[in-house]
Amino acid sequence: MRSQDILEAVEEEGRPWLKEGGQMEMASQMHLKPQIHSSDCEIMVEVIDVSARAAAIEYAIRDVVVPAVELEKQGHEIIRMNVGDPLAFDGLPTPKHMISAYKDALDNQKNGYGPSYGIPELREAIAVSETKKGWACEMDDVYVTHGVTEALQIIFASFLEPGDKVLAPGPHYPPYMAYPQMYGATTVEYRLDPNDGWRIDLEDIKSKMDESVRLLVLINPNNPTGNVASVEEIDSLIHIAEQWPKCTIIADEIYDGLDFTNKFVSVASRSNKVPVLALNGVSKVYFAPGWRIGYMAWHDPSGKLGLVRDGVERLLRSRLCASTPAQFGYLAGLTDDTDWLKGHRSRIKERLDYCINRISEIEGLECEAPGGAFYLFVRISNDKLSSDDKNFVLRLLEEKHVLVVHGSGFSPEYGHGHFRMVCLPPIEILDEAFNRISDFLGG
Structure with missing residues (x-):
C-alpha cells in the first residue's frame, strides 16, 4: 500500500479499515462497518461517530509517522527527521x-x-x-x-x-x-x-x-x-x-x-x-x-x-x-551549573551548518540559515515538485526512506512548497539522508 494512501486514510472523515489484500473500504453513509464474514456468521456493526472536535485535529509532525511505521514493518530502515526530539539521536543526552x-x-x-x-x-x-x-x-x-x-x-x-x-x-x-x-x-x-x-x-x-x-x-x-x-x-x-x-x-x-x-x-x-x-x-x-x-x-x-x-x-x-x-x-x-549546554549547543550548530551546506549543493532546494532552534524550513524550488509538498514528502519517504514533514502542515498558506527537517542526527546519518535526498531529486 502506498504511503500516500495510508496517510490519506488517516485524514479521511471516519476511520478506514484494511481488508484482506490491503484494499481500503470506508464506512457507508449509514455509518455501517463492512460485513465481517466467517464460516458460520455474518455481522453488521454500527459505527459510533467521532466528535467533530477530534475529527478536525491534525498534527502533521506525527501524522507522517503512520506510513513510515508501515514501511518499517516491511523491513525498511527509515531515517527519521520529523520530530524535534534530541534524545532520539546520539550526542545530545539529558544532563x-x-x-x-x-x-x-x-x-x-x-x-x-x-x-x-x-x-x-x-x-x-x-x-x-x-x-x-x-x-x-x-x-x-x-x-x-x-x-x-x-x-x-x-x-x-x-x-x-x-x-x-x-x-x-x-x-x-x-x-x-x-x-x-x-x-x-x-x-x-x-x-x-x-x-x-x-x-x-x-x-x-x-x-x-x-x-x-x-x-x-x-x-x-x-x-x-x-x-x-x-x-x-x-x-x-x-x-x-x-x-x-x-x-x-x-x-x-x-x-x-x-x-x-x-x-x-x-x-x-x-x-x-x-x-x-x-x-x-x-x-x-x-x-x-x-x-x-x-x-x-x-x-x-x-x-x-x-x-x-x-x-x-x-x-x-x-x-x-x-x-x-x-x-x-x-x-x-x-x-545547577549549565556549562554542559555549551557542548550541546556546539554540536547542534555543527549539524545545522552541515545541513545548510548540503542543501546548497542540491539543485531544487533552498533554505535560509536559521538563527535558532534545530530545524531547517526548506523551500522546494523545483516548480513541478513544490506544487504539492505533502506528496513530495510521501514520495521521498516511500522511495528513499527519509522522513521529513510537509511545510503545509505548519501553514497551508505560508508553508506551502516547503518541508521541515530536524538537524539533530549525527553527521554520518545526515550524510546518508542528504545522499538519498540528492538521489531523489536526480542529483
Missing part, C-alpha cells in the same frame, strides 16, 4: 545531574500528587530564571504544566469563546491552529517573510488585528523557520497589541537557549502595558522532552488578567498536577 535529581525524587518517595500549580521550589527557580531575562517575575506568576502544549490548551480554554481569533505566525507549531477550533475560535495567520529571513511582516499583523483577536502569538525562536525576532520587531509587535485592549501576547520561548544570533530578547521584558504569557519548559534546551514539564509565566503589568487567571487555576486544579519527580529533575537543571 546527568538532572537524571540524578529525578532518580533521587523516586528513591525518596516523592511520587505523590504535587501542588496543582507546580512544586514551590520549581516555581521559585523559574521565577528567578525569568527575572534574569529582564522582567520582575514572582513565584505566583508561574504555573507548571505537562509541557508547553498543555499550557496552550489551558490558555485557549480560558481565553477563547466562539467567534474569537488567535493571530499566529505563518508558519507555526501545529497546535496553534488545531486547538483554538475546539472552543469555536479561529486561528488567523500573519505572514513571516520568506524572502527576508522569515522576519515578521508587521504590516500584515496590523491589517489583521481587530477586537476579536484575543491572543497574538510570537514563537521565538520560531518553529519551524528558526528565525529569531529582533528587539525592534518585538517592540513593534507590542505597540500594535497596545491598540487593542482585549489582546494578550503569547510568547512561546521554548527554544530561547538555542539562539545562535545572541539577539534573543524576552517579550515580557519589553512590555509595560500589554499582558504577556511566557511559555517555556524542559523539552528543548534541557533535553528532556519525555518528562513533559513546561510552564507559563504571567506578566500582567496592568492587572487585566485577574478573571482569566482564576479560570486557569480552576482548570489546573481539575487536572491535578504535573509529574512530581520530573519537576525535581527540571529544578536541578535550572539551579
